[in-house]
Amino acid sequence: MAISRIHPLFLLLLLLLRAFALLPTQAAARGGHDLSDDGDHGSVSRNLLQDKPHITEEMTRGYMSNAELETAVHAFGSRCSNISRVYSIGKSVNDFPLLVIEISDKPRQREAEPAFKFIGNVHGDEPVGREVLMHLANWLCDNYLKDPLATLIVENMHLHILPTMNPDGFALRWRGNANNIDLNRDFPDQFFSVNNDINYRQPETRAIMNWVKQEHFTASASLHGGALVANYPWDGTKDTGKRYYGCPDDKTFRHMASVYSQSHYNMSLSKEFEGGITNGALWYPIYGGMQDWNYIHGGCFELTLEISDTKWPKAAELSVIWEHNRMSMLNLLASLIKSGVHGRIFAADTGRPIPGSVTIKGIDSKVRASRTFGDYHRIIVPGEKYEVMASMEGFRPKSTRIVLEQEAVNLDFILEPDGADGQMKLLRNDYGCRCGSGMMFHVEEAHIWLYLLVLCVVLTLYLVFKRKTASRLLAYRYSPRRPVAV
Structure with a gap:
């Protein structure tokens, strides 16, 4: 009897141990290889070199x-309130607000339009972007309804401008943030898990990541200094080798970079970079960069724009740098509107927009439609033929062929439910929750073991309780007619 009672508990113990063993650890779940062998979650490898450039008072x-930039941003918001709003996406290490200017003819509304973001001052010792982006905002405000290009941009897209991502580094006159971390090495990386521990991620990095999750950005660009070139993904390679390493949308990125370079005063004339553009991994590989993360996790096509040969040029040169980059910035923005394929995805049974995905045959990447309007904006190279497919769980995919000339193509998709119960597969509320039967009962292996673990614990407690109860009733085992409460 004793052996028969212990045996189930022993089996349950084995199940518990197996469940614990099969639950994935944080490192295994995130995958990749750590670039650092210091055992400090990669924090040392992300520190900057100690030789900081000497920036004098004269240079600044x-x-x-x-403080003056913050005042200028709010002043712009007041002066151009009809086409802008000012909001914050978070704060820096030293508690400085990361203020964004949104420019649109309907800046406080969601629309089925492409969204673009410009980010400046990623590195504290590269302040040119701060000044140039304020020039851009003011130019759009001053020329709206006067200049056709300004009017096109304001009325057909939502432009978000973050003049400084690294205000603390600017104040300290060095590259990293207040913790001396290079923010353009602080994002999760596709090849190495050096930045996967969220506890070590900088507040400025978290602010950008949350921002990308909240907004439905089509494309973006960050402004840097120290070279004159338009840089595009990938920024690194699997083996850390320095060579050309293109992403699935390599052709599209080269087109975007060329739009910027060819519109620039002299970027395309570069002797170092052919055509004034470069693949990041070919130039010099980096890991944890913002550019690659945007493309992988946000579906956002981002360029890294080096717009000044000098990291910290004299202030007298800023107006010239702005003029050299003005048409490049405007043409890059306009290209999102005037080219590519745009449209919305609807459910045939309800007529409501759905957040499906759009793929191009031969290109291994997806662009997701927005939850609110089901709108998508796919950047592709003009002058070619494409097969475009829209898909959504619970619906039958649909594809069509298009010829993309120099003008944009508008293409809506109406997807039929997949079978008689297709409508039940997608019960989507206004918060974007997809609660179809397939989603509701789909549980990953790690979660299954977690549920089994809880079940085993409950069963163990039950058996222990049952055994104690049996012991208390042992004195009455010779009285079978005595009632037992269960």
Whole structure:
């Protein structure tokens, strides 16, 4: 009797141990290889070199301080309130607000239009982007309804401008943030798990990541200094080798980079970079970069734009740098509207928009439609033929062929439910929750073992309780007619 009672508990113990063993650890779940062998979650490998450039008071004269920039942003919001709003996406290490200017004819509304973001001052010692982006905002405000290009941009897209991502680094006059971390090495990386521990991620990085999740950005660009070139993904390679390593949308990225370079005063004339553009991994590989993360996790086509040969040029040169980059910035924005394929995805049974995905045959990447309007904006190279397919779980995919000339193609998809119970597979609320039967009962292997673990614990407690109860009733085992409460 004793052996027969212990045996089930022993089996349950084995199940518990197996469940614990099969639950994935954080490192295994995130995958990749750590670039650092210091055992400190990669924090040392992400620290900057100790040799910081010496930036004098003379060099900073004429640049806006952080306080002056904040004042300028709010002043712009007041002066151009009809086509803009100012909002914050978070704060820096030293508690400085990361303020964004949104420019649109309907800046406080969601629309089925492409969204673009410009980010400046990623590196503290590269402040040119701060000044140039304020020039851009003011130019759009001053020329709206006067200049056709300004009017096109304001009325057909939502432009978000973050003049400084790294205000603390600017104030400290060094590359990293207040913790001396290079923010353009702080994002999760596709090849190495060095930045996968969220506890070590910088607040500025988290702010950008949350921002990308909240907004439905089509494309973006960050402004840097120290070279004159338009850089595009991938920024690194699997084996850390320095060579050309293109992403699935390599042709599209080269087109975007060329739009910027060819519109620039002299970027395309570069002797170092053919056509004034470069693949990041070919130039010099980096890991944890913002550019690759945007493309992989946000479906956002981002360029890294080096717009000044000098990291910290004299303030007297800023107006010239702005003029050299003005048409490049405007043409890059306009290309999102004037080219590519745009449309919405609807459910045939309800007529409501759905957040499906759009793929191009031969290109291994997806662009997701927005939850609110089901709108998508796919950047592709003009002058070619494409097969475009829309898909959504619970619906039958649909594809069509298009010829993309120099003008954009508008293409809506109406997807039929997949079978008689297709409608039940997608019960989507206004918060974007997809609660179809397939989703509801789909559980990953790790979660199954977690549920089994809880079940085993409950069963173990039950058996222990039952055994104690049996012991208390042992004195009455010779009285079979005595009632037992269960």
